[in-house]
Amino acid sequence: MPTTEADTTVSAEAAQSIPMDVLTYHSIIDSANEIMIGFMQRIPYFVAALIVVLIFWFLSIFFKKVVHKILGNRIRHQNLVKVFQRVGGALIIFVGVMIAMVIAVPGFTPAKLIGALGIGSVAIGFAFKDIFQNLLSGILLLISEPFRIGDQIVSGEYEGTVEDIKIRATTIRTYDGRQVVIPNSDLYTSALTVNTAYKQRRLQVAVGIGYEDDIEVAKAEIIQALNKADTVSKNAEPSVIATGFGDSTIDLMVR
Template sequence: MDFNISKAINIVIEKVEGWLELLTNMLPNFVVAILVLVLFYFLSKMVRYGARKVMARFIEQPAIIGLLSTIISILVIGSGLVIALNLLHLSKAVTSLLAGAGIAGLAIGFAFQDISANFISGIIMAFKKPLSVGDIIETNGYMGFVKDIQLRATVIETFQGLHVIIPNRLVFQNALTNYTKTYRRRVDLSVGVSYGDNLERVKEIAREAVLKNEYLTSEKDVNVVFEEFGDSSINFRVMFWINYSPQDPNYLQARSSAVMEIKKAFDANDITIPFPIRTLDFGIKGGEKLNGHLKELQA
């Protein structure tokens, strides 16, 4: 029994001496690893500050700037941690750590697929800038002013005063019309005249009426194109370009003014804008008078 206890104590002492020797040999590396971690910590602060300054020139959303700069800072600290572990000859721990991070990231990505897609779409939109706060856009069946661009969604205020929250994934993947990116816009106005009117005269009068529109561009290019023979009218389209200002969206005003001027000009020149005509036939053979049926109903 005494022999076994002495042997066990010797084994423990040898192990402790081995650990102390290893610690003594690794002490310089340990000190260097600590210095590396401290250095990369302060370096991450500097990189984060510089990244915020640089991204502020290209990205308007403070939330996205803060998130991206934080991610960059974490990557810098992670690089310092990897270097420190390698200095301590813990390369297997580095491999295990990276593998665990990859598996965790994959699991999180599958679990929060929609959230991740909205988040990534928001980041891409922040760099590409297809829209900005204050723009007039139309997407996913909604049209209005962009009030806010968040990490997850874009907020639109419609012209009726409704706030619509659309996930960034839908804004990024679907068709988007940004009316603020251009300062000219074409107005297409459909009009019909009766078959008895002179089309050359109609074309000239309609063009002169639209030329009075105060929103026309400096070129004052007005086109009148006849399109089809309708049921009760000959239909044509009036096309003209207007100056479009994001601060003063005047598309509806220009269209309304054109309708009023054309109607006024046609009335002054006895040009008829016909309304649809329907013939009601109450007989099997047709042509029967309505009063006969009314008498039968009264009887």
Template sequence: MDIVAILVRRIRDMGTEFVRILPQLGIALLLLVATFFVAKSARRIAERLLSHTDLRGSLVNLVETLVGVTIWVLGILIAMSIVLPGVTPANILAVLGLGSVAVGFAFKDIFENFLAGVLIMLRKQMRIGDFIRCQDVEGRIEMISLRDTHLRHLSNELVVVPNAYLFKNPVEVVTQSQQRRHEVEVGVAYDVDLDAARKVIHDAVAAAEHVQDDRPVEVYAKEFGDSSINFLIRWWAGSKPVDAHLSRDEVVRAIKRALDDAGMEIPFPYRTLTFKESLSIMRPGQGGQARAATGEPPTKAG
């Protein structure tokens, strides 16, 4: 009975304490609701102010996120101080400092991606809208958050990549510049005049519509192939994937057309077969004679 009485008394005390702090809980709840609207409004104001500046889209997102996080941290600290008057923001920060090691180990990946996201947003080389390649993923950057980066693949799939993955591995920013160099190889027959073939290829590529005329077209004799002398052709065009496809399609068709008009062969692979033993050619009705020539006994038709 004593234990039951003690439990009842403790429950009654807890209920009394809960009723006593109900006003503080209500005020803290209202403060959190106000914090939500203030953080949302502050992010919108920051977006409007920064949209008139020359800051990159990733930096604008970073500033908006930091503004929202700062307001939320302050709101939560003030709400905790209201509910627990004996706990000050300094005490809360001290407790958080003591538990930071344990939290760091528990949420290592989250903090790693968070810091990587901040550093990626500060980069000048990567912007929203750029097409990038990183290891086995590629796509156009649609959004950079503090946790991950959203890439839109050319076939329209959305790839969500952790920021730490992009930070640790080499990233090829394909569209970092407006133009980039493209290349293709073509082979001509061994009996073709290489100087004449080089001029034909050069003129055909230089006249292509999607090839930049302010950059030189390069045509080099590269190697002796199995059936052809191979040329390496380089030109400059737009850096976007669609620009690469358009210019490559136009260059390949122009080279083929120009070589055909000049009577210069783009050979198929040739194969030379060498037989160590002599072979006979049989004609209709001469099967016996052919076998006699090779020393084989004639066969009887059954």
């Protein structure tokens, strides 16, 4: 069967398309090989960078132990020791990460990082405003020491025992066993109640008695029970005051 002009054209186009696909495939393979070779060449630098980070991490731990050993028994405000430990340890790790980045990434400099992040610009300033505010508030809280770990505090709608005071936030454990993380800026700028700030404090308990009960007899019974309790201070006598009439009880306030 004779070959037509149309068949010849189709064969020529097929012959041209095959080399293009092959060239594209080889180009992808070559690019992948170059990336793999470049990555393999950078592995020693990545390992060195990791070693640097680990070294500075251990240095930060050693720094914290040295600060605690030197200042732990000499400074009355133990929270101030924590400030030195955490801020100093964070700076050491930051320096280690910067050195590791210089080793692992060709041409990297801290100046380029600052330029890429745009630190100092208005946008970044607003973005980091809350973070810096919490950090500064955390440092001021640790230095001024309005409360300590183990104190019972009330902040807004949350009440519980302080478990940890960090640079950014404070962790408390509520009386029903929940953990609450409160930003330090809220604790520093808002009203805060420290229930355990003093060794002794007066408690108020509302008590209701029936309308048919004698108020004076009820007061005497309550005072007698409080005088027998070992946890009630003898320096300030307890008192019982009638405060109002409820729907079904006479309300007494025991102090």
